[in-house]
Amino acid sequence: MPSSTVENYLKAIWFLQGRGEAAELVPIGQVAERISVTPGTATTMMNQLKKMGLVDYTPRRGVLLNEAGRKAALLVLRRHRLVETFLVEVMKLDWAEVHEDAEVLEHVISDRLLTRMDEMLNHPTHDPHGAPIPTADGEITADGTVVLADCPLGSYTLQRVREDQPSFLQWLAGLDLMPGTDLIITERNTEADTLTLELPGRPEPVQISLPAAQSLLVVMP
Ligand SMILES: [Zn+2]
Structure with missing residues (x-):
């Protein structure tokens, strides 16, 4: 499983490239700003992500997730959104207070726990904030909002x-x-x-x- 740092970069690029839709390269400065690191740090990470086969990265121009990176990003989002749903629906936490916990738990929940949560929730399609939950195959439906x-x-x-x-x-x-x-x-x-x-x-x-x-x-x- 990629590290939490790698996963946070993948999520950031996914959001910055218009929820995975856009085909235009995302400037590294934007990635750095979203993750709150220096452009130099982000650039170093881009080379790592490229070596891991998760992004198409052109120095000084920008980055895009490739198909493997996109799937990996969507699986992090799936964990995040299922965790939030579980915290609200099963653990009865307030919907206003679950995002921060999900930001942490999304990196550590095992597949076994996730599958069980999904079953207990009867395979929800949206999280408590109304965001679509990606499928276990790493697919997401555009909600037309x-x-x-x-x-x-x-x-x-x-x-x-x-x-x-x-x-x-x-x-x-x-x-x-x-x-x-x-x-x-x-x-x-x-x-x-x-x-x-x-x-x-x-x-x-x-x-x-x-x-x-x-x-x-x-x-x-
Ligand atoms: Zn959240």
Whole structure:
């Protein structure tokens, strides 16, 4: 199994190359910034990843995961998202507080434990934050979501939320604004940088800032 450092690089490159979709080389500076290391450190790691057969790396131009690297990245994401689901569904932890633990556990959970968690959860397809869980074969389905902040007025279903800010998740839970919730954008105020939402069971409209709406992914119902 690759080291946790290698796995974190693979995950970072996967996100930076547009969740594995983009074909454009990712500059090493971006990788370094995402992992919080110097460009020199990241460059050294790129040579290692290339030797391990996980990336296509061109010095001074950038890096892309190859098929083996992509699968390895998706298996780390699978462990992360299954662990989060297990912590919430089975261990009854708050959805706002599981991401940090999953960042650690994703590197150490054995295949045997993971398989058992997946069985106990009845093979979930999404994690508590609404993100799709890659399959055991390292495949992931695009969920067709769009960022709420970019949407015109109308009806949507919240599908997925940004997972790494506990206070933001607690605030969403306080509004019952969880994955699966239907909502209507009734107004966009460009001066105040806010959206006004109608939420189920709330007589009063709710205003959210556009930056907050950047962290919410929706689908058309
Ligand atoms: Zn997470």
